[in-house]
Amino acid sequence: MLSLRGIIRFVTPPVWVALTVMLVLVSCAKVPMTGRSQLNLIPSSEMLSMSESQYGDFLKQNKISNDKAATEQVHRVGNHIKDAVVSYMDSQGMGARIKDYKWEMNLVESKEVNAWCMPGGKVVVYTGILPVTKTDAGLAVVLGHEIGHAIAQHGSERMTEGLVAQMGGVALGEALKKRPAQTQQLWMQAFGVGAQYGALLPFSRLQESEADKIGLVLMAKAGYDPNEAVSFWQRMHSSAGEKPPELMSTHPSDERRIADIKKEIPEAMKYYKK
Numbered sequence: 001m002l003s004l005r006g007i008i009r010f011v012t013p014p015v016w017v018a019l020t021v022m023l024v025l026v027s028c029a030k031v032p033m034t035g036r037s038q039l040n041l042i043p044s045s046e047m048l049s050m051s052e053s054q055y056g057d058f059l060k061q062n063k064i065s066n067d068k069a070a071t072e073q074v075h076r077v078g079n080h081i082k083d084a085v086v087s088y089m090d091s092q093g094m095g096a097r098i099k100d101y102k103w104e105m106n107l108v109e110s111k112e113v114n115a116w117c118m119p120g121g122k123v124v125v126y127t128g129i130l131p132v133t134k135t136d137a138g139l140a141v142v143l144g145h146e147i148g149h150a151i152a153q154h155g156s157e158r159m160t161e162g163l164v165a166q167m168g169g170v171a172l173g174e175a176l177k178k179r180p181a182q183t184q185q186l187w188m189q190a191f192g193v194g195a196q197y198g199a200l201l202p203f204s205r206l207q208e209s210e211a212d213k214i215g216l217v218l219m220a221k222a223g224y225d226p227n228e229a230v231s232f233w234q235r236m237h238s239s240a241g242e243k244p245p246e247l248m249s250t251h252p253s254d255e256r257r258i259a260d261i262k263k264e265i266p267e268a269m270k271y272y273k274k
Contacts, residue, residue: 031210032089032092033213033214034210034213038153039157039161040157040160041160042159042160044097044156047156051119052122055104058124062108062109063108064107064109065127071107074105076136078105078123078125079103079105081147081219082103082121082147083222084219084222088221089151097151098121100120101120102120102121103122104122105123105124105125106123107124107125108127109127110127111128112126112128113128113132113236115146116146116149117143117147117149119155119156121150125139125142129142132235132236132239133232134235137219137228138228138232140224141228141229141232143215144217145211145212146211146215147218148211149211152211152214154207208257209257216264216265216267217267217271220268220269220272221271223272225274226265226268226269226272229261229265233254233261234254234258236254237255
């Protein structure tokens with residue numbers, strides 16, 4: 001992820017004036033559960049509108065699974081995680097952050113071992129990940145993690161970085177008008193739509209770790225044992241084959257991720273009720 005100093009290098013003086021004003025307005029934004037201050041210059045209304053459009057386009061271009069049992073599992077587990085999100089955010093006085101979410105969950109036919117969540121609760125699970133998730137609890141690990149990215153607004157951070165670095169800080173709406181193809185590519189990268197391991201990955205190590213932490217709490221509140229996250233990532237490690245070293249990837253290594261998750265489980269267990 002670009003640091004603030006790194007972003008400044010790309011910004012022209014007029015844009016920097018506007019950026020400074022916006023920074024003041026967003027300086028109090030915090031990531032749920034971690035409290036990290038985050039840089040997010042894109043209004044939520046714009047993100048939700050684009051999410052609605054991009055999600056609809058994606059579903060038109062890809063095949064929704066007709067596997068009834070698997071689809072029911074995605075809906076069942078996804079709705080449990082959604083309810084946990086609403087409960088947690090309301091309890092923390094952050095309900096306004098998700099009040100305009102229009103949740104939708106779909107299972108898409110693909111060999112890709114992946115899932116993602118756009119702003120507004122727009123979720124896609126690929127059939128290729130189901131042999132690794134295996135159980136409802138395994139799927140809850142994935143959905144908790146991906147929805148964790150969404151409520152932490154990690155994708156908005158990525159879009160902010162991309163708009164500043166590649167387009168000089170132009171607003172999202174203006175970018176869509178002037179450079180629609182480039183803006184759409186930024187969106188796909190920001191939310192991991194079609195991203196493959198070893199390519200340009202959507203989230204930094206810090207954001208990945210935050211999503212792991214948030215996901216553990218969400219799955220626990222939804223009634224799934226957080227300890228299942230360890231088993232899931234062990235299966236991912238076994239199924240993934242050769243991967244690049246951690247320093248060549250923005251994702252934590254599987255070994256590091258599992259170790260970090262084990263440290264977070266005691267806190268997540270405070271929310272767990274069978």
